[in-house]
Amino acid sequence: MAPCAEGCRRRRANVTHVTRFVTWAPLGTAAVLLGLAASFTHPFTGPADTVVAVGILAVLSIVAVQRWQSDPPALLARRDPIPLAIADGGGPGWRWLVPAAPLVALLGWEAFTYASSPRSAHPTLSVLMDGTDRSPFGHAAMVAGWLVLGWYLVTR
């Protein structure tokens, strides 16, 4: 495992309850507000494109902060690398099949259902999500969840 890259620091050592709240409050508020804004939009429209673009820019700005700020705010910093015992040589390589299995199964089943027809008999994941996505609150929650996933990915 490579050592911490630029913009990476030990988060746990620097995160207090106050910094956690100060960071989470605006992040959470922004995610909820963008989710609510998204609940007024419909796919294939300019406003929907704008909401997604704002979300993408927000997450990419976290990457920019990590790259150009030597001491980024705790919850915007990348997390510690995983313990060496897990990353390298701590056991047989097949252990990585454990976390990979559900992801491979998900991608494989999504591909199979996508290639099958009719769609009503072989619903893809996005078709199953459409029910939730139709209600404004469901749509807002899904957009907020997507933003949190983006934050999660760029802070790893």
Next chain:
Amino acid sequence: MSDRTVTILVWMLIGGLGGAVLVTARRLRTRVPGLGDLVTVVAGRPAGRAVLVVAWMWLGWHAFAR
């Protein structure tokens, strides 16, 4: 059992598998890597991180804009 029911059951099975991996990795922290560990290893390489971010961007575009 209809095709739709089987398809949805498999989706639920995959969800259960993901949940089981999360719980197992948390319990056997130093022996079994979890989903987060896999993401961290992939994101530790610049190309892997780029792939993850592009996949996330596509997901948002696909789900909410198109």
